[in-house]
Amino acid sequence: MKYILMMNTMRAGHGVPEWPQKDLRAHIAFMMTLNKELRESGELVSAEGLSFPEQARLVRAGKNGTPVTDGVFPESKEFLAGYWIVDVDSAERAYAIAAKVSAAPGPGGAPLNMPIEVRPIMSGPPPEML
């Protein structure tokens, strides 16, 4: 079963985290190790980190379908910071991975306990329906 784990932790108007160097390094190393573990366990389908909200644009079709972009967002808006797609045996396993992500170390090494949105990914029709 495939699940997407979404880390909705970025806020508009906020730049890069201003943590002490040691804590920043620990956070980066934690994420690297986590990805490596998921890759080695054969559960990682893909993982991507997204740019900061500064580069986000809302696009709608304008006249003649030309893109109309909008880039100023209210400060309260949350942005996707990154996501993992994992292929796991059970929902519990997806939740366990999400909990691990959630507890990534923040300033002072304390767990961030970020909210991670976990949702199953829709699959194709079951074999008997093909």
Add this chain to the structure above:
Amino acid sequence: MTKPWETTSEHLLRELAPQVLGAVARRFRDFSTAEDAVQEAMIAAFIQWPKEGIPDNPRGWLIQVASRRMTDQVRSEIARRERETAVAAETESLTSVPEIEADMDPDDTLILLFMCCHPALSPSSAIALTLRAAGGLTTAEIANAFLVPEATMAQRISRAKQTIKTSGTPFRLPSPHERAERLPAVLHVLYLIFSEGYASSIGSHLQRFDLAREAIRLTRNTKALLPDNAEVAGLLALMLLTDARRAARTGPDEELIPLDEQDRSLWDRLEISEGIELLTVALSRGSIGLYQLQAAIAAVHDEAGRAEDTDWPQILALYELLKRVSPGPMVTLNHAIAAAMVHGSAQGLQLLRALDSDPRLASHYRLDAVRAHLLENAGDYEAAIKHYRVAAARTTSIPERNYLMTQAARLAGE
């Protein structure tokens, strides 16, 4: 069929791929269909050779399988059009392997390169087609290297071939005049393959196929076909002199290590000496182009035993030449760094100001990153922190972002 399959055989297969494609495309006068047929032959070889051993005449084997597919294709085409049986009979002779082999021309590979780097193609299409037709990679391998689904890559390649077909380019070597005009596009595609591999050999993409090595191999082959061209030699030298630093570029946590902090004992001496030798010969040929100049700059860095031994005045002189030969915002940016190293940060910062109004670079992270670095050297930590953070928010590379955030944090902690 006696020889065992080894990894070197994979290289053999890849060396043969463009030769076989050249021969088949020439014979059947249809690049697009021939390319598909050779891809199928390659896949068949990948499956059969490891089990059954390498055939005595591997090239003949590939030509046979590919031309059989071509003949099938031609036959079904004929059947579809309900042509005369006489024409169908004629196609029987097309499968004669010795005849096709006798027809082979060493220039075929060069024709392929010009074909794949056709000016009508977008860079991403040209890269994909070059890797498949001239590099002998399978669609799956290319897809894997670029982290896109195989179906997407297959579509990209098939559209690229359609574009070439529509353009009506014949399968022949461009005239010397056309060649001179189109060679820069070929070299640019090879350079893009290299830098894609170089940029992606870090961070979360460690498992990617080694594009940098593939680019070096293709450029080596191109140099063998155009031995007297100084820019081809310059490009190969540039790749080798840059690739030589690969092992020193990243730390244990895959973090980026800038040039002045790299452990230079990890640099590949063989690649450096080969690059310098190539460059020395190329530079003696007279006309000096973009790649030779960049290679010369890389060589000056590689020749310094310690970062503080770097001959910055020479690098600055080379950037001044490069600004004349190939002006552009990135060159101006690097020129500013060299000027700062020679004449001090104030002069470097002064040169950067000219780029603030350049729309190609004004909001590019590199401008902020360089400015932050120069501000730091000038002792203006507060402004440096600000620009490191702006650069971190603008880069699209995760290792680069981590590096820039760490730089800001380091200064903020001091």
